[in-house]
Amino acid sequence: MKRWIACAAAALAFAVPVQAKTILFVGNSFTFGAGSPVMRYRADAVTDLNGEGIGGVPALFRTFAEELKLDWKVSLETSPTKDLSWHLANRRTVIAGKWDVVLLQGYSTLDQARPGDPTRHLAAASDLTDLFRAANPTVSVRLVSTWSRADQTWQPGGHWYGQDIYRMAADIAAANCSARNPGLGPPIGVGAAWSRAIRTGLADPNPYDGIAPGRIDLWGADHYHASSAGYYLEALMIFGSVTGVDPRRLGRSEQAARALQIDPDRAVALQRIAAIELKRKPCR
Numbered sequence: 685m686k687r688w689i690a691c692a693a694a695a696l697a698f699a700v701p702v703q704a705k706t707i708l709f710v711g712n713s714f715t716f717g718a719g720s721p722v723m724r725y726r727a728d729a730v731t732d733l734n735g736e737g738i739g740g741v742p743a744l745f746r747t748f749a750e751e752l753k754l755d756w757k758v759s760l761e762t763s764p765t766k767d768l769s770w771h772l773a774n775r776r777t778v779i780a781g782k783w784d785v786v787l788l789q790g791y792s793t794l795d796q797a798r799p800g801d802p803t804r805h806l807a808a809a810s811d812l813t814d815l816f817r818a819a820n821p822t823v824s825v826r827l828v829s830t831w832s833r834a835d836q837t838w839q840p841g842g843h844w845y846g847q848d849i850y851r852m853a854a855d856i857a858a859a860n861c862s863a864r865n866p867g868l869g870p871p872i873g874v875g876a877a878w879s880r881a882i883r884t885g886l887a888d889p890n891p892y893d894g895i896a897p898g899r900i901d902l903w904g905a906d907h908y909h910a911s912s913a914g915y916y917l918e919a920l921m922i923f924g925s926v927t928g929v930d931p932r933r934l935g936r937s938e939q940a941a942r943a944l945q946i947d948p949d950r951a952v953a954l955q956r957i958a959a960i961e962l963k964r965k966p967c968r
Contacts (some may be wrong), residue, residue: 706757707926709762710743710771710779710812711789714830714918716740719904721944722915731759733778738762744919745926747940752929759783767791767806773817782820785926787872788812789828792908793836793852794859799843801858811866817867827871828922829966831878831914834907838892843908849889850879851935860934861967870966872925877961878902881917888955900950912944912953920958931955931962 717723717740727739729746742760744892749756761771768790771779777816788809793799801871813825832852844852860871881887882901888899895901902914910918919940920931926933932955941951 705784707785708783709760713764719909720912733761741919748923750927783823813867826869827860829871831875873966874921924962931958
């Protein structure tokens with residue numbers, strides 16, 4: 685009798701479908717893929733809480749998950765040129781809810797009026813973390829550390845002008861690492877992955893003087909936002925960090941790269957860069 689009950693219980697447990705994990709992306713143009721085909725990529729595969737038909741980096745995440753048979757329900761709330769304070773003040777009721785994972789991507793220079801100053805950015809990140817943890821105490825909230833902007837580095841008037849191309853990404857990462865809310869998990873080093881791609885010669889460091897033969901331009905035409913390849917690397921870093929899956933498992937036949945016309949060799953090279961960077965601790 686006991687054996688029958690145990691078998692029946694096991695069968696019932698097997699019959700109950702495993703609930704998909706939920707992830708929410710909160711950000712701006714760096715999240716929704718401005719200036720590239722990524723912006724409208726597979727918008728029907730994700731839930732845009734603003735109803736604007738955005739696919740973006742969240743849709744790349746969803747594609748990677750599907751390819752590796754991982755069940756993720758992906759949502760996003762994005763608005764161009766906005767920082768985290770804006771989302772907190774204007775989208776609180778839209779984004780509040782019980783999520784398993786939330787990714788927060790702030791303004792590219794941390795503060796639009798005071799580039800490099802993390803005060804406003806970190807305060808909003810902390811308040812948003814408290815908001816999400818009130819709904820789900822076990823939620824994983826992560827900041828996304830973005831890349832160095834070529835226009836901010838190579839052009840007079842840029843806040844990082846006169847410094848090397850790695851400095852801005854390092855400063856953004858350091859700011860995110862200084863967050864003090866214990867509910868915030870380690871930031872995701874997208875900018876560090878970009879810097880690694882440049883240091884290793886895979887990507888070009890300065891689009892203003894032309895792209896060296898065989899190298900990838902990670903920036904878009906404005907030298908500010910990302911190209912499809914740049915957003916692809918961003919998505920690989922987020923996917924690997926959130927799921928714990930080595931992005932190299934996606935391989936040469938990865939579907940998003942094909943749809944975005946990223947050469948298979950370059951897709952594999954970007955996967956390798958992400959895999960190496962994911963082994964590093966984002967904060968030391």
